[in-house]
Amino acid sequence: MTGPQRSPTNGRTDETTRRSFLTGLGSIGILGGTGITIGRTSAPTDANATQHRDEPFGNSSELEAVVDKVMAGRVGATTPGATVAVVSGDTPVLTKGYGVADIDGDDSVRADETVFRVGSVGKLVTYTAVMQGVERGVLDLDADVNTYLDNSAVTVPDTYDNPVTLRHLGTHTAGFESTLDPDIVADPAAIDPLETVLANNQRQRIRPPGELVGYSNYGAALAGHVVAEAHNTTFEEYIHSEIFDPLGMSNSTFAQPTTGDLSGDLAAPHVRDDASFTVADDVYINMRPAGSLSATATDMAAFMSAHLGGGAVGDRRVLDTKTAEAMHRRHHVRHPAVTNWRYGFHEYGSPDANLIAHSGATVNFTSHLLLAPNHDVGIFVAYNSNPSERPKAVVDELIEAYTLQPAPTTPTPTSKANGQERAEIVAGEYRLSYLPQSGPLQVANLLEHLTVEPAANGRLRTTTLDGDTRKWVETEPYVYEEVGGHDILAFEVTDGEVAVLNMNSEPTGVYQPVRHHRRQEVTGGVLGTALSGFGVSLAGWGGHSAWQRWTKHGTNNGRDMNDSE
């Protein structure tokens, strides 16, 4: 279950209501100047991995007061319950539950006991396990994943010359077609072995590997399967013995259902029912490494501390320091001006802030995990509901409260000439790479198209179908900064045509130009005209039929009257 969500680049909390269709679906489970070449998944670099550290929290009481204030307006209104963990290095400064775990039972959320389903945040555990394999020498980030699948029914087709590697899987650049669905089932009896799930849900390869980001639950699940195959065990058993047990994460599991595995209680999923919430049926995720993790905030605090602490919390180590550093370095560069991919983590917010994160959700849970290595800070927030305003809004407020990223500045227009010409070149309609390109979920793709229009003085205006309009100033050729925010658009233009549009707040994919017959105005025009014609026809037939009956009735009445006379 993935939760591709926008990063906090504009500092506007009302942004959380935008793109509701995408976030709803997304919940299932998310060089070098201009004319940039693509094909940029590469060995780790040191970019943005500077280790300047300071500790922003005065004391835990002060932090608790800030978090209480941030959560006060949300608990009971946005979500019935929430759990929060904030760590500073290896110290959990705050772990606290808010609201109720189950609205029917009125059980309060307890950070150390109430287990939340964290969805795609669990991918970070999966990719940590991959890095353990790399550290042991049983896995290689650049080897063909098929080399680890000799004894498995799962295989990656050789559609392209270059094979799919674990580096591609950890940066979502394998080029698998997206269906968003991590094989959700309502009945736990329908949970199949991971190998069976992956073999039965083989994804097509629609792009050469390493070129473009396209968030893939299948890819994450495949990475988990590779870990299991390389260690001759099951994914769940491996994670328990090599990550959860060493870190003391006793209330964490990828198993579904969780009953019997944990000492804590699983929070109930909730849906909004007018002004209140009701408990919903839970669902299960067959692609477990992609999103079936359930954990407490206390356990997630330990996980965050391990990553901030170079792979260890005190004497409990899951990664060597060098391996942890390698995981936190860049492994795929979409564009140097925007957020890029570390291993499993994506960069978040300002490209200069060195924030790394991942969001997550199941159908009725949502979560967000953020690390600020420069400040030695980790923040985790989870809800037992899936509202339009998701936990990242809380994280964004804490980022702002503790200045974990620089404040937005007024963009300075580029001094390069021909800005208007460039604005005309990049104008058009764009679709997101991680949204499905087959099946009915293409509706999501259509609704999420981004329209780019030239404005005066080389500026741009972007709009979406749900009415989000933003203005942009060109700060470098083909790089535009948002007016009134600090989101960034970076176009890759080849031979006068846009190949890719990278948006800073969309690290989980890239925008690609849409062909004319797939544009919103074409689809809307054809469907609207057809439905109007059908409606008018039905109304005409109905009216004609009624008229005939009425005139026949009138004739009969006249005849009856004549007869009676």
Add this chain to the structure above:
Amino acid sequence: MTDQHCPRQTEQQQNRDATSGFVHGITRRVTSPSWLGRAAGVGLCSVSIGFVVLFVFVLETGGDLTLITRPLPMQIALALPPVIAVLAAGTAVGAILAWWHSYWSLRIRLHQTVLAVLGVGFSWQLATLGFLPV
């Protein structure tokens, strides 16, 4: 006895006549290309609007995730596009036959043709949006 049997026989005869008439009417219609062509047009309009209404209703009441979780109403909605495509084809065939054999009035022939064009366009976009296997 004769007097007693006559009304019953007449009633049975009437029932038989009615049944026979109904069957004959149905048979005459389903073997009539013109009737089938027009029925396809009516069906195209009804099912298309029904599909859009049901699809939007399920999304609005059940949320966007119903596209993935596929409750029964969404399964029903997603079963309709192939029906729409068949009805659009039937409408188009009906329009061609109408011009070929001069069925109906000119006004109805034009209307059938417009419906056929709209049906083909609607089906094209359903295919573009992934509602139809291509």
